[in-house]
Amino acid sequence: MISVSDLSTPLPTVLIWFIHFKPSSSQDGENTTTPSYQDSNFSDLDYSDFPVPCGKEYNRQFRSWFIPTFYSIICLLGLVGNLLVIITVLSFKRLKTMTDVYLLNLSCADLLFALSLPFWAANSMTEWVLGLVLCKAIHVVYKVSFYSSMFLLSFISVDRYFAIAKAVSSYRHRSQAMLLSKVSSAGIWVMAVIFSIPDMNYTTVNNNTCTPYSSSSDHLRVTIQGTQIVLAFALPLLVMCFCYSSIVQTLYQTRNFERNKAIKVILAVVTVFLVSQVPYNLVLFWTTIVTAQGGTDDCSYENSLLYAADVTQCVAFLRCCLNPFVYAFIGVKFRHDLLKLLKDIGCLTQERLLRSAWGRRRASGAMDTETTTTFSP
Template sequence: MTAQTILKYLLPIVQNRTSNETSNEDTDYADYSLPTLDYSAYPVLCVKESNKQFRLWFMPTFYSIICLLGLGGNLLVIFTFFTFKRLKTMTDVYLLNLSFADLFFALSLPFWAANGMAEWVMGLFLCKAMHTIYKVSFFSSMLLLSSISVDRYFAIAKAVSAHRHRYQALFISKVSSTVIWVMALIFSMPELMYTTIHNNTCTPYLNSLDPLRLKIQVSQMVFAFALPLIIICICYSSIIKTLYQARSFERNKAIKVILAVVIVFLATQVPYNVVLFWTTMLGAQGGTDDCNYENNLLYVTDVTQCVAFLRCCLNPFVYAFIGVKFRHDLFKLLKDWGCLSQERFFRYTCSRRRSSGFTDTESTTTFAP
């Protein structure tokens, strides 16, 4: 067989093999090529760097101011109560307990500031204590203000009945104050149990969408905020109605301090609880996919929380500017400490006594805390 004949038979075989290899290469390339992905189906991480930077300066600044004012003001109130033995009525006992609640919370504020600035490095015990103290202070304050409003209702709207049981009132107030602290601790048990350290941050719950957390928050808001709020509104509405019918609005000066305390507390606590309720309902619906909305909600939560913390340092100033008897005792205490001259003391106290008709009787103790 000649060479020409051999080439004639081999050439189609080589061409066929070359064609198959090219086809295989094309197939391999098609098999291993990456498909085009639709990234719109994947969730995008919401960046909260702006909130972090905001907390770095906002929280330490305001927490430091609130802590200093709260410690100084409430210690002054407590010293005044014990120095002049002012525990003569139910309201006096409740106001003293309210000062202790605010004082304990003010002591926890440095830890709140540390948690907002950097990673939590102080251990699980202080983490749990920080959140538990806040809840105990909040719940005890609401229950104490409810008790004050009930006491004011009986003292003014049911004056005859209150006068008949005035000797048992002080014992009842001490027992009820103890019960209030126990109830506040019970309401705060979820924070004591579930508060933990997650991502180097002290947080009450691991997941904001946890159904258990949502149920606990709703129950706390109902029994420790909404219910006392209703009691306060009913009692003071009845007091105003009684004073209006009696046409003796001069007696209204005697309860200005209580009304001021309640107004200050509600003005500071209602906004934060409304935001907390809204975030709870939002969590029950699965949260939000709007990153801008989530960031704005965090800003509102931080600001309203600081306003809520503010009430621990406002109550002493309410006493000093409105409460006639407390202001007199405070001036006397400052005079004894050498912070106020004798001349200024008489100028401040004597003019106040003449303008308010102040007398040191049991009735003025009851109606003018």
Template sequence: ISDFQFLLPVLFVWILNIKNISTTAYYDYTDHSMDYSEYATQCVKQSNREFRLWFMPTFYSIICFLGLVGNILVILTFFYFKRLKTMTDVYLLNLSFADLLFALSLPFWAANSMTEWVLGLAVCKMMHTIYKVSFYSSMLLLSCISVDRYFAIAKAVSAHRHRSQAVFFSKVSSAIIWVMAMIFSVPEMTYAAVNNKTCSLYTGTSDQLRVSIQISQIVLGFAIPLLIMGFCYSIIVYTLCQARNFERNKAIKVIFAVVAVFLFCQVPYNIVLFMTTADAAGGGSTDCNYDNNLLYANDVTQCVAFLRCCLNPFVYAFVGVKFRNDLLKLLKDWGCMSQEMFFRYTCGKRRSSAPTDTETTTTFSP
């Protein structure tokens, strides 16, 4: 017992020492801990994914429906009345085919934004390729329409001299445009891939290659068409202002509408695309809020750019009186419109528009 009584103080002191050692070790660990602020943290983009789940399918469905209806009506009207009589007619028909092709691919884009991609690599490549072929062909065709309008109005004498060869030239140039659009779309055919069950374009590509592809898209699909359209339509407006035709103001309004739609659809998306390209060229951003905001901006402006496929029929085809009358006659012949309604929409305007069919001929149509 005496030995045990002697050991009690020793045991008590030993326990206190262990407690001090553990406490000291804890504080030493805290004071000399590693600074994790130097390491990049993962940027959470869950809010953007949730936004895409409802925003992208909704707008893709609306654009797909309007694009299918508008462009099918344009194509049917051209073939039903055999309206391929001018260069603009040929370009408008090809433009409708390009926009219709893109509208048919929108359900795949909607599916890719909602669920996991299960359609395989071939369909993934096809979706991106169809988009770029439609995009480049539309931009080049819009440029050709503006050039045709420039020669028809600003160079009316020389244009009338070569009128018999114009339709043939427009068919050849349209074929060349489709070939060029497919050549420009080779990167989409090559680099589109399925990554993490999502169909994307830049999977496995270097930042330098991504920057090159995006710069080529900005230059070929926006900058060059913008310069061509800006030059041609500015000369056209100047020429119309010198003329003394009673339909001059209406023609100028149509041209402004064409340019405004192009700028509204393409400028915001190309600005965001330029910012994304600059970000990739600089090695990427470390600001998570900036990345998320850029994703939101890309989704919204891309949907606005997609609107071109359903707006082109209205600003290029339905704006003409003759084309609208042909469309109404087509609907009447197919039983989609009554005889009374047809005369209500056509006879009231026929007296004012019959003497001069300038809205859809080579004089004033955009």
């Protein structure tokens, strides 16, 4: 008897040969004769049912230059912008309101997020060679900063809602505001860590890539991505829409000359969030559905989803370098403090600082002037 290991023919071919082989028997009851391998005819076999691997070479080439380029730009802008916010807040001791505390924590979260981007840029270019421990650590830092940033954006909108739409009732609890902001900020970081535990457990180095997913059809991927969509997009979106729509309604009822400017700032905040987050989460939602259905056999369709995910993800990550502009630098007092800091380190002239101070006095009638994140440009 000939074993499979004795054949020089590949195993699938041998199996096909055995399946299609039918022994012939003589009429006089003689023993059957097994035909040789060379006597078999494979010309009529149908190979269309055999799975063909989906080629992703063009997608890999695209990711090898697109993601590192955009991640580097986002990282650089995110580091500069958020460091300026942190240094300015700490230098001028601006932790006087709830929004100040949330703003400082938001900048810390975005800074951590920006610091993790170079590792993901390298992960998209070459094999992951930094080991499993660092793979898990970087992924946890990324997810914790991601969740905490989204939660903080929600809490900032809630604080603005009570400061403007519920100004009378919030003034009564003003003495407890700082304690509440610190406790809630600590709670946000704790929740972010808790929601990152699944990534901490399942992140591994698969096919020389740092990833929490074993394959594109992994059902664990459905759970992780579904949780991210609900907690880090849908929930903050609902909170922000309710709070800012209520604020706009309150502002329309006032006759303050800064009303239109305040509404424009709110629209800018909401627009940045929607433009950066909606496309990515729509693609993420659709890929989650495809994964839950066991993947797709259409190679072109699968590659299109990969391209869409890469592009929209880079747009979504822009939030870490845009947040300082829409939440901090747009504030009159914060902008003045930043210019003063730049003057102290020699990056700004005295004349420019005086012009900024004159513009600040002209805008002194802005609403909520005791907050660094004022709704007045």
